[in-house]
Amino acid sequence: MDAYTAVRTKRDERHYLDTPIPDDVKHRIFQAGRMAGSARGLEPCRFIVVEDAERRLALANCGRTPPHIIAAPMAVAIIIPEGGRAFDAGRAAQNMMIAAWADGVGSRPASADNAACAKELLGIPDGYELVLAIAFGYPDPEQPLQSGNKRVSLDEMVHWERW
Amino acid sequence: MDAYTAVRTKRDERHYLDTPIPDDVKHRIFQAGRMAGSARGLEPCRFIVVEDAERRLALANCGRTPPHIIAAPMAVAIIIPEGGRAFDAGRAAQNMMIAAWADGVGSRPASADNAACAKELLGIPDGYELVLAIAFGYPDPEQPLQSGNKRVSLDEMVHWERW
Numbered sequence: 001m002d003a004y005t006a007v008r009t010k011r012d013e014r015h016y017l018d019t020p021i022p023d024d025v026k027h028r029i030f031q032a033g034r035m036a037g038s039a040r041g042l043e044p045c046r047f048i049v050v051e052d053a054e055r056r057l058a059l060a061n062c063g064r065t066p067p068h069i070i071a072a073p074m075a076v077a078i079i080i081p082e083g084g085r086a087f088d089a090g091r092a093a094q095n096m097m098i099a100a101w102a103d104g105v106g107s108r109p110a111s112a113d114n115a116a117c118a119k120e121l122l123g124i125p126d127g128y129e130l131v132l133a134i135a136f137g138y139p140d141p142e143q144p145l146q147s148g149n150k151r152v153s154l155d156e157m158v159h160w161e162r163w
Numbered sequence: 164m165d166a167y168t169a170v171r172t173k174r175d176e177r178h179y180l181d182t183p184i185p186d187d188v189k190h191r192i193f194q195a196g197r198m199a200g201s202a203r204g205l206e207p208c209r210f211i212v213v214e215d216a217e218r219r220l221a222l223a224n225c226g227r228t229p230p231h232i233i234a235a236p237m238a239v240a241i242i243i244p245e246g247g248r249a250f251d252a253g254r255a256a257q258n259m260m261i262a263a264w265a266d267g268v269g270s271r272p273a274s275a276d277n278a279a280c281a282k283e284l285l286g287i288p289d290g291y292e293l294v295l296a297i298a299f300g301y302p303d304p305e306q307p308l309q310s311g312n313k314r315v316s317l318d319e320m321v322h323w324e325r326w
Binding site: 005037088089093101102109124151160 | 171
C-alpha cells in the first residue's frame with residue numbers, strides 16, 4: 001500500500017477478528033514505532049506487548065473496559081518517562097498504526113484511566129507512565145466501520161499565515 | 164513510496180532547500196493531517212500554515228530560533244484546545260510528515276517555548292494553544308543527515324506481557 005493511501009484511509013477500527021498477527025507483521029509494527037522521530041532524538045517511548053487474553057481483559061478493566069482491547073489479539077501499551085512528551089508518543093503510535101494498516105491490520109487506541117492499575121499490571125517501573133494502549137487486529141468484515149465521514153473540512157481545519 | 168518504507172525511512176531533516184512545495188503536495192500533507200484519528204473522534208487539531216519568510220523568522224524567534232523553521236519554505240503550526248491531547252497532535256503531525264516524505268519532502272518539528280509570543284503572532288484564539296510547529300521542505304542534498312543510526316534496539320524498546 002502506498003504511504004499516502006495508508007495515512008488517508010486508516011481508520012480507528014472498533015471490531016476485530018481474533019486471528020493472530022504474524023510475527024513478520026509484528027516486527028514491522030514495532031520497527032515503525034522505533035523509527036519515529038522524537039524531540040532532541042531522545043527516543044522516549046517503550047512498548048509493552050500484551051497478547052495474553054486474561055491480561056488484555058485486566059488491562060481493559062484499568063480503563064472503561066474498551067471492548068476492542070479485549071477483542072483484538074494484541075494490545076501495545078505505550079510508555080514514556082513521567083511528564084514526558086505525549087506528542088512523541090503520538091508520533092510513534094501513528095507510525096505503528098500505519099505500518100499495521102499497510103499489512104491489513106487495524107488498530108485503535110484506548111485510554112487506561114486508572115494509571116496505578118495499569119502500572120501494577122504491566123510492571124511499569126517508577127519514573128515511567130502509561131500514555132495509552134493500542135489494540136491491533138484484523139478488522140472484522142462482518143462489522144465494518146460506518147462510512148459516514150463527517151470530518152471537519154480542510155477549509156475549517158487549515159488557516160493561512162494567521163488563524 | 165510504500166507505507167512501511169515511508170515510516171521506516173523518514174528522518175527529521177535539519178537542512179532544507181528554499182524550493183517551494185507544490186500545491187498538490189501541500190494538499191496531500193493537510194489531508195493526511197485531517198484524516199488522522201483522534202480520541203472520541205473529536206478532531207482537536209487545527210493547522211496554521213506559515214510561508215511568509217518574515218513570519219517564519221518571527222515564529223522561530225518565539226522559540227530558540229530553530230534554523231529549520233527559517234530555512235524551510237513552509238512551517239505548519241499545530242493548534243489544539245487548551246489542555247487538549249498532545250498525543251492526538253502527534254498522530255496528525257506524523258501523518259503529515261509521512262505524506263510529505265512520500266512526496267520527497269522532509270520535515271522536522273520545532274518547539275516555540277514562548278507561548279504568548281506565538282499566540283500573538285499567529286492570532287491563536289483564546290481557548291487554544293500551540294503544540295509546536297513543523298518545518299516542511301525539500302532536503303538539501305549538499306547537507307545530508309548523518310547516517311550514524313544509534314537508535315535504541317528493538318530488544319530494549321519492546322517488552323512482552325510485562326516490563
